[in-house]
Amino acid sequence: MDYLIFWEWLSFAARWLHVITAIAWIGSSFYFIALDLGLRRHPKLAPGVNGEEWQVHGGGFYHIQKYMVAPAHMPEHLIWFKWESYFTWLSGFVLLCIVYYAGADLYLIDRDVLDVSTPVAILISLASLSVGWLIYDALCRSPLAAHDTALMVILYGVIVFMAWGYTHLFTGRAAFLHLGAFTATIMSANVFLLIIPNQKKVVADLIAGKNPDPKLGKQAKQRSTHNNYLTLPVIFLMLSNHYPLATSTQFNWVIAALIFIMGVLMRHYFNSRHANAGNPHWTWLASTILFIVIIWLSTVPKALTGGDQKVSRGAEPFMNAANFPQVRDTVMGRCSMCHSAEPSWEGIMMPPKGVRLDTDELIATHASEIYLQAGASHAMPPGNLTRITDEERALLVSWYRGARTERVP
Structure with a gap:
């Protein structure tokens, strides 16, 4: 698994x-x-009782009393x-x-x-x-x-x-x-x-x-x-x-x-x-x-900086992978219009979840998320609005799995 x-x-x-x-x-x-x-208080309450309430729920009546x-x-x-x-x-x-x-x-x-x-x-x-x-x-x-x-x-x-x-x-x-x-x-x-x-x-x-x-x-x-x-x-x-x-x-x-x-x-x-x-x-x-x-x-x-953007110390193997140029082109063409410092997709003001994918370093840093969201599943792009193909998804999976074995812990 x-x-x-x-x-x-x-x-x-x-x-x-x-x-x-x-x-x-x-x-x-x-x-x-x-x-x-909401407890009701009246003189007829039993000794020690601070209040009571009658409630109805699920077809039944409940009589609740509270002792202070x-x-x-x-x-x-x-x-x-x-x-x-x-x-x-x-x-x-x-x-x-x-x-x-x-x-x-x-x-x-x-x-x-x-x-x-x-x-x-x-x-x-x-x-x-x-x-x-x-x-x-x-x-x-x-x-x-x-x-x-x-x-x-x-x-x-x-x-x-x-x-x-x-x-x-x-x-x-x-x-x-x-x-x-x-x-x-x-x-x-x-x-x-x-x-x-x-x-x-x-x-x-x-x-x-x-x-x-x-x-x-x-x-x-x-x-x-x-x-x-x-x-x-x-x-x-x-x-x-x-x-x-x-x-x-x-x-x-x-x-x-x-x-x-x-x-x-x-x-x-x-x-x-x-x-x-x-x-x-x-x-x-x-x-x-x-x-x-x-x-x-x-x-x-x-404030509009696109969230917390930093490069993971384990990103190098993903950038050094032989198929990274193709992966970068896929991500830039299918994802970066939303996941960038200044999204170009209409209605998107900031990159979703603060994740930017507009540089090689950031793409490599978010490799696992790209793999999960657009490779192992079809969660991204939403509704496949950018028409990512099955071949491109397979590329993302191959890239991640291949580079992961070389990743520094």
């Missing part, structure tokens, strides 16, 4: 698992936040919502390893930004994810925890700093991905290191016949609320690698910072509606204005 084909499918499988688990985590998180905010601290006795059957979070983070980390660590020379390291070796770049990546949680947890355990608004403002400052910092460490694409992973690590660690442990302490107290500490629930609630507001920006950052106008322009870190504000505004709207606390339509106007600002920032002339 072709190694690259296997690796591509492995990446696809990890991405699919990541999406599935993320849907499960985000879905349950949004549901419980909406449920919590815990019920008087431990229920016989208790469902824990934790594995969705754990597997979302784990599958995301596996995907990070497959795409960015294994492909560090192409996707992680930008030698015009920071010229480091692959092991050093990976260590920086891992350290940043760990340090992010430590800073966040320390702030949440400080006296600031009693002041939600002040805490959120300071946390936002940390995120903005990390957005700026990542763009000075990695490629633009990797910077956005890492900012998303930085935030997602905080969210998953909240579940693993505080929310679930606090709930286990409550359960242990119930079994022992003790009254649980109300602070445990309050701490878990605060972290859960943070997760709720961080979710939408993380989704944007995880999808951003498809859009070089977001990741690979001059003010990419500002764009990322504004996306966090938009995400908070959107969640504020839905949270307000669920809590019957009004209908803040102004959040949509504010989000629209911010999005227009983002569009403008992405089109500042100096």
